[in-house]
Amino acid sequence: xxxxxxxxxxxxxxxxxxxxxxxxxxxxxxxxxxxxxxxxxxxxxxxxxxxxxxxxxxxxxxxxxxxxxxxxxxxxxxxxxxxxxxxxxxxxxxxxxxxxxxxxxxxxxxxxxxxxxxxxxxxxxxxxxxxxxxxxxxxxxxxxxxxxxxxxxxxxxxxxxxxxxxxxxxxxxxxxxxxxxxxxxxxxxxxxxxxxxxxxxxxxxxxxxxxxxxxxxxxxxxxxxxxxxxxxxxxxxxxxxxxxxxxxxxxxxxxxxxxxxxxxxxxxxxxx
Amino acid sequence: xxxxxxxxxxxxxxxxxxxxxxxxxxxxxxxxxxxxxxxxxxxxxxxxxxxxxxxxxxxxxxxxxxxxxxxxxxxxxxxxxxxxxxxxxxxxxxxxxxxxxxxxxxxxxxxxxxxxxxxxxxxxxxxxxxxxxxxxxxxxxxxxxxxxxxxxxxxxxxxxxxxxxxxxxxxxxxxxxxxxxxxxxxxxxxxxxxxxxxxxxxxxxxxxxxxxxxxxxxxxxxxxxxxxxxxxxxxxxxxxxxxxxxxxxxxxxxxxxxxxxxxxxxxxxxxxxxxxxxxxxxxxxxxxxxxxxxxxxxxxxx
Amino acid sequence: xxxxxxxxxxxxxxxxxxxxxxxxxxxxxxxxxxxxxxxxxxxxxxxxxxxxxxxxxxxxxxxxxxxxxxxxxxxxxxxxxxxxxxxxxxxxxxxxxxxxxxxxxxxxxxxxxxxxxxxxxxxxxxxxxxxxxxxxxxxxxxxxxxxxxxxxxxxxxxxxxxxxxxxxxxxxxxxxxxxxxxxxxxxxxxxxxxxxxxxxxxxxxxxxxxxxxxxxxxxxxxxxxxxxxxxxxxxxxxxxxxxxxxxxxxxxxxxxxxxxxxxxxxxxxxxxxxxxxxxxxxxxxxxxxxxxxxxxxxxxxxxxxxxxxxxxxxxxxxxxxxxxxxxxxxxxxxxxxxxxxxxxxxxxxxx
Numbered sequence: 001x002x003x004x005x006x007x008x009x010x011x012x013x014x015x016x017x018x019x020x021x022x023x024x025x026x027x028x029x030x031x032x033x034x035x036x037x038x039x040x041x042x043x044x045x046x047x048x049x050x051x052x053x054x055x056x057x058x059x060x061x062x063x064x065x066x067x068x069x070x071x072x073x074x075x076x077x078x079x080x081x082x083x084x085x086x087x088x089x090x091x092x093x094x095x096x097x098x099x100x101x102x103x104x105x106x107x108x109x110x111x112x113x114x115x116x117x118x119x120x121x122x123x124x125x126x127x128x129x130x131x132x133x134x135x136x137x138x139x140x141x142x143x144x145x146x147x148x149x150x151x152x153x154x155x156x157x158x159x160x161x162x163x164x165x166x167x168x169x170x171x172x173x174x175x176x177x178x179x180x181x182x183x184x185x186x187x188x189x190x191x192x193x194x195x196x197x198x199x200x201x202x203x204x205x206x207x208x209x210x211x212x213x214x215x216x217x218x219x220x221x222x223x224x225x226x227x228x229x230x231x232x233x234x235x236x237x238x239x240x241x242x243x244x245x246x247x248x249x250x251x252x253x254x255x256x257x258x259x260x261x262x263x264x265x266x267x268x269x270x271x272x
Numbered sequence: 273x274x275x276x277x278x279x280x281x282x283x284x285x286x287x288x289x290x291x292x293x294x295x296x297x298x299x300x301x302x303x304x305x306x307x308x309x310x311x312x313x314x315x316x317x318x319x320x321x322x323x324x325x326x327x328x329x330x331x332x333x334x335x336x337x338x339x340x341x342x343x344x345x346x347x348x349x350x351x352x353x354x355x356x357x358x359x360x361x362x363x364x365x366x367x368x369x370x371x372x373x374x375x376x377x378x379x380x381x382x383x384x385x386x387x388x389x390x391x392x393x394x395x396x397x398x399x400x401x402x403x404x405x406x407x408x409x410x411x412x413x414x415x416x417x418x419x420x421x422x423x424x425x426x427x428x429x430x431x432x433x434x435x436x437x438x439x440x441x442x443x444x445x446x447x448x449x450x451x452x453x454x455x456x457x458x459x460x461x462x463x464x465x466x467x468x469x470x471x472x473x474x475x476x477x478x479x480x481x482x483x484x485x486x487x488x489x490x491x492x493x494x495x496x497x498x499x500x501x502x503x504x505x506x507x508x509x510x511x512x513x514x515x516x517x518x519x520x521x522x523x524x525x526x527x528x529x530x531x532x533x534x535x536x537x538x539x540x541x542x543x544x545x546x547x548x549x550x551x552x553x554x555x556x557x558x559x560x561x562x563x564x565x566x567x568x569x570x571x572x573x574x
Numbered sequence: 575x576x577x578x579x580x581x582x583x584x585x586x587x588x589x590x591x592x593x594x595x596x597x598x599x600x601x602x603x604x605x606x607x608x609x610x611x612x613x614x615x616x617x618x619x620x621x622x623x624x625x626x627x628x629x630x631x632x633x634x635x636x637x638x639x640x641x642x643x644x645x646x647x648x649x650x651x652x653x654x655x656x657x658x659x660x661x662x663x664x665x666x667x668x669x670x671x672x673x674x675x676x677x678x679x680x681x682x683x684x685x686x687x688x689x690x691x692x693x694x695x696x697x698x699x700x701x702x703x704x705x706x707x708x709x710x711x712x713x714x715x716x717x718x719x720x721x722x723x724x725x726x727x728x729x730x731x732x733x734x735x736x737x738x739x740x741x742x743x744x745x746x747x748x749x750x751x752x753x754x755x756x757x758x759x760x761x762x763x764x765x766x767x768x769x770x771x772x773x774x775x776x777x778x779x780x781x782x783x784x785x786x787x788x789x790x791x792x793x794x795x796x797x798x799x800x801x802x803x804x805x806x807x808x809x810x811x812x813x814x815x816x817x818x819x820x821x822x823x824x825x826x827x828x829x830x831x832x833x834x835x836x837x838x839x840x841x842x843x844x845x846x847x848x849x850x851x852x853x854x855x856x857x858x859x860x861x862x863x864x865x866x867x868x869x870x871x872x873x874x875x876x877x878x879x880x881x882x883x884x885x886x887x888x889x890x891x892x893x894x895x896x897x898x899x900x901x902x903x904x905x906x907x908x909x910x911x912x913x914x915x916x917x918x919x920x921x922x923x924x925x
Contacts, residue, residue: 047666091356099374152681
């Protein structure tokens with residue numbers, strides 16, 4: 001069943017269009033930076049971008065920071081929102097259930113496919129950004145290819161690679177909350193668009209509340225609260241505090257929403 | 273093969289199915305009839321574990337549904353309402369994905385089974401064209417192929433000839449009759465009476481969520497004890513048949529009699545010409561119209 | 575079931591936070607002593623400071639505006655009074671202060687700048703000053719035990735911290751009180767709240783969220799510039815330090831009845847610093863160009879009033895007065911003193 005869902009994922013042209021678009025923005029940013037040589041003013045623009053001009057090795061991290069606030073969650077919401085609602089809308093859901101695929105199995109397979117998509121998207125963005133970054137900005141002038149971290153002390157290339165890998169893992173994990181929201185809505189509605197939009201509405205609300213001092217009491221529970229904590233991986237030493245909280249928060253969201261998704265989907269009348 | 277007892281489905285305050293007891297025997301070809309909105313589709317969905325009953329039990333191939341759906345439903349081929357497929361994939365890819373999505377479809381024999389099913393429904397030469405580009409009839413054929421891949425013991429089909437041209441209908445009807453003759457049980461849900469009349473031996477009629485009739489087609493269409501005759505001299509005949517005449521329309525007379533031969537001899541003996549004389553049988557349409565009340569399409573004041 | 579689980583998870587942090595703190599019988603005086611001698615207590619941790627002052631200052635003062643008007647997240651490694659590192663962590667970068675025996679490194683990630691300076695005698699407040707322990711030392715070191723009272727203990731950063739409240743001894747201060755919760759063993763301030771007169775929320779609060787009392791490794795406070803090309807050497811860390819060195823002005827020994835603080839005033843520098851405890855008055859001579867800029871900004875900010883000697887503005891408990899130029903020089907008077915004290919100081923400087 002999982003194999004079936006993965007085949008559907010990779011054979012779907014949309015998957016690759018989304019991943020392509022996901023890469024387009026960081027690449028465009030890189031080209032513009034390289035051509036104009038205009039780094040954003042300190043404190044503005046996405047993380048790492050001002051540092052990229054002197055060393056392309058940090059561009060994967062900058063690319064993650066570029067796609068993290070909107071593009072990545074949008075694409076995850078689209079794919080996860082489509083998971084069940086898309087089948088319902090196309091009418092194929094009834095044939096899968098009558099096949100019988102087993103509702104829990106189907107849900108697990110859909111979930112795995114979404115996870116694979118998230119991982120794939122993050123890996124492709126990072127790898128593309130690495131090649132684009134090093135090609136356009138070089139690997140920096142430091143001895144032995146060391147990379148200047150956020151804290152100003154150098155990271156060895158080995159450390160830099162490790163932290164980029166950790167950042168990829170963290171960003172991918174951060175997307176699971178979005179995926180869980182979209183998957184849940186996907187079992188509630190028969191419209192994949194509504195599911196994706198619903199998940200995005202949750203994110204927009206969360207991002208908005210994060211900017212509001214008055215919502216301080218709510219903020220530790222907002223799904224997007226710790227997203228940018230992946231920047232902490234590039235500090236020296238790594239600041240684990242928010243990363244750990246981010247993982248815990250996402251885990252709770254995922255657990256609760258998946259439980260709700262499962263409860264809803266296994267008792268749902270398939271009338272589409 | 274199919275057995276339901278006291279099957280009830282309510283959506284909120286609306287009762288879609290109000291206690292249906294179905295019995296479909298092995299080897300049957302069963303026509304499930306009813307006007308739109310009578311609960312036909314909901315019942316079919318409950319047979320396949322798509323809709324969960326509010327009350328009552330469903331047994332398919334001897335196993336309770338939805339509890340043990342996984343053990344039996346792979347031996348059932350189904351076409352529910354309209355066919356559906358992934359538009360960006362071709363016929364073979366679609367069938368392959370569906371077959372791999374559940375138990376009972378061996379990977380080793382998959383290619384051969386898919387080829388055979390496509391052959392059966394007349395899509396063997398379809399190639400790699402994406403389903404998106406298919407005509408309605410081709411999609412219908414593909415849906416049937418999907419129901420046939422695992423050579424099911426039971427076919428549950430909803431409007432199987434929908435969207436087909438007359439030749440297509442002819443082909444599919446022949447295919448279904450052949451499958452039934454070879455031992456496949458057919459459960460055909462339809463509102464096309466002609467189709468059911470040509471394909472089915474038993475029928476069940478639902479109306480407003482209840483099974484109002486369940487019998488063999490032969491029994492439903494048994495002689496009614498009256499005779500239908502046509503004569504160029506209807507006035508004369510009417511005068512003669514006084515008490516026995518049930519109904520008259522133009523030159524067509526319906527006469528109650530126990531003995532058609534005696535009636536014929538009597539009329540002919542009086543010099544009345546008879547052009548046609550037959551025992552009266554009700555058409556399926558009449559049976560269904562008698563049994564059902566009104567179409568749910570048409571709102572009524574209640 | 576799901577709803578119950580969520581409720582439990584949401585309530586858990588609050589439940590943990592509400593756990594009662596164990597109080598100890600330590601006296602206010604003993605706490606003050608402990609705080610005074612805590613400068614060399616090694617520790618490391620994560621602290622957050624929230625300022626409630628919206629300073630109408632921009633350009634040269636943005637760092638100060640952020641420090642007193644927004645949330646600052648700090649990472650601290652402290653090996654001793656002249657061997658520490660305080661990082662200000664931001665979502666998209668960070669800036670770090672690395673202190674060693676000879677001076678100070680200031681690192682700013684977004685500007686890619688690493689600046690080496692000596693520790694100035696006079697300077698503007700910086701991130702390391704709102705580190706809770708340093709803040710507690712600064713605010714409480716001059717307090718006398720009779721100005722202090724004990725507050726019930728609170729749990730801060732997982733420790734039971736007895737509290738202390740200090741009110742200003744002398745009049746003329748706009749600070750109502752300073753509440754601090756102290757780790758009794760080490761004397762480190764774990765949580766400090768500065769309350770102005772009037773207003774319910776503290777104008778500045780700073781607290782550890784996690785704290786480790788072990789000695790951090792030497793490498794943790796040592797700055798090694800990743801990219802030597804970005805390093806600059808500068809003598810002065812900020813504007814105040816530069817003025818202190820370059821301005822020919824000399825402030826008087828006492829101002830508005832407040833004594834000068836011991837920080838080298840009058841001898842070498844031109845910036846005057848007066849008052850005791852957390853009653854603070856600073857007199858900063860500004861050259862013509864700077865004072866014109868600042869006067870424009872102050873005049874445009876809502877709440878600015880015209881005083882006899884210049885433009886006056888109060889932001890929470892912080893008052894500012896910029897005198898009108900005399901001989902192309904103005905004085906910027908600022909501190910936690912009342913408007914009347916500022917006016918008096920301005921009058922004295924104009925003589």
